[in-house]
Amino acid sequence: xxxxxxxxxxxxxxxxxxxxxxxxxxxxxxxxxxxxxxxxxxxxxxxxxxxxxxxxxxxxxxxxxxxxxxxxxxxxxxxxxxxxxxxxxxxxxxxxxxxxxxxxxxxxxxxxxxxxxxxxxxxxxxxxxxxxxxxxxxxxxxxxxxxxxxxxxxxxxxxxxxxxxxxxxxxxxxxxxxxxxxxxxxxxxxxxxxxxxxx
Ligand code: G3H
Numbered sequence: 001x002x003x004x005x006x007x008x009x010x011x012x013x014x015x016x017x018x019x020x021x022x023x024x025x026x027x028x029x030x031x032x033x034x035x036x037x038x039x040x041x042x043x044x045x046x047x048x049x050x051x052x053x054x055x056x057x058x059x060x061x062x063x064x065x066x067x068x069x070x071x072x073x074x075x076x077x078x079x080x081x082x083x084x085x086x087x088x089x090x091x092x093x094x095x096x097x098x099x100x101x102x103x104x105x106x107x108x109x110x111x112x113x114x115x116x117x118x119x120x121x122x123x124x125x126x127x128x129x130x131x132x133x134x135x136x137x138x139x140x141x142x143x144x145x146x147x148x149x150x151x152x153x154x155x156x157x158x159x160x161x162x163x164x165x166x167x168x169x170x171x172x173x174x175x176x177x178x179x180x181x182x183x184x185x186x187x188x189x190x191x192x193x194x195x196x197x198x199x
Pocket of ligand 1: 089153
């Protein structure tokens with residue numbers, strides 16, 4: 001059974017400023033994660049090759065700089081997929097939660113009352129993200145190779161919850177930490193999970 005790995009991008013400049021969305025670059029810590037991730041994947045590939053298997057891994061990243069940079073040191077084929085981009089926060093893109101609370105308290109309240117269906121003005125809801133991921137999930141099922149997905153918290157919440165067969169109402173609240181590689185191995189029912197904290 002082939003593993004599917006999920007990881008958020010390394011820490012970005014916006015993460016460090018607690019801002020949502022944007023297209024900022026990695027911080028130094030984020031870049032360290034990118035290096036460690038590449039080492040981890042290459043060690044995994046060497047191990048399976050020693051056991052006589054092909055060590056090929058397909059790397060799928062979002063189209064955002066922080067995800068592409070997180071995969072930059074991995075020497076395996078990479079595909080950029082816009083479907084993996086972070087939830088579009090519309091008019092709130094680039095703001096902190098504190099700023100949203102102060103400038104748009106109604107938006108904050110609406111989101112709190114229904115986080116799954118709440119759509120940012122000129123942006124997306126979790127329901128929208130779940131829908132845009134559907135073709136990618138079909139592709140994931142068709143691909144027989146191990147796949148490493150480098151994406152973002154909201155998007156990964158949706159993928160993780162689908163792969164674990166969770167109800168979608170839970171998905172906006174799942175915790176997908178930074179600098180952690182989640183390994184899911186599909187089994188007859190659901191997935192076996194192992195996590196690796198890399199830095
Ligand atoms: O957009 C930033 C986060 O990755 C999503 O977090 O949906 O809990 O606000 P949130």
